[in-house]
Amino acid sequence: MKLRPGFVLELAINFLLPWLAYRFALPHLGETGALIASAVPPMVWSVIELARFRRVDALSVMVVAGIVLSIVAMALGGSPRMLLLRESLVSGAVGVVFLLSLPLRRPLIFYLARATVAREMEGGAERFETLWRERPGFVSAMRLMTLVWGVGLTGETALRAWMALTWPIERFLVVSPFIGYGIYGGLALWTVWYRKAMRNRVEARAQPDGIAG
Structure with a gap:
């Protein structure tokens, strides 16, 4: 995947x-005020994307949701162990949303990938929609991912929550x-490997019969 200007901007x-907003506002x-300030850039970006393309930017929504969950976790209490759990609560909530979807x-x-592809190439969103409609293997791959x-x-959150509640804070x-x-890192490496395996499988099926050997 090339780092296109639109992707870098996103x-x-x-x-x-x-x-940066968090560091300057802290x-x-x-x-709490700094966390609220940090939510402004992705919220403004979401509004711009909605006005330009009539769709909500999924990545921005996830970032804002994570910031909101951090604020909620702070409101639940400021004990050291609650602060240790705060980051895990955010990633765990994202994991639960993945499973519920x-x-x-x-x-x-699907929406995260489509938003990325739409910025990487002209007509990317339409091509992504076509793949979803016409290739059952692509649908299965999205669901598996x-x-x-x-x-x-969610597993990472459960493990870190157990550690935060039972281990000494220093450990x-x-x-x-x-x-x-x-x-x-393991999830990212698996994703890269799986995408490559899917691409190779598609290219192998596209080869004419008898070309191998």
């Missing part, structure tokens, strides 16, 4: 700008990043 608006507004007509990953990510994220702070990044 990453900057949904990840870099919220972080000394003046406190943590499986029985729907289109799972969550949704299932794997949903199970992975959790040392081990937890390796658990989180390990699971995220």
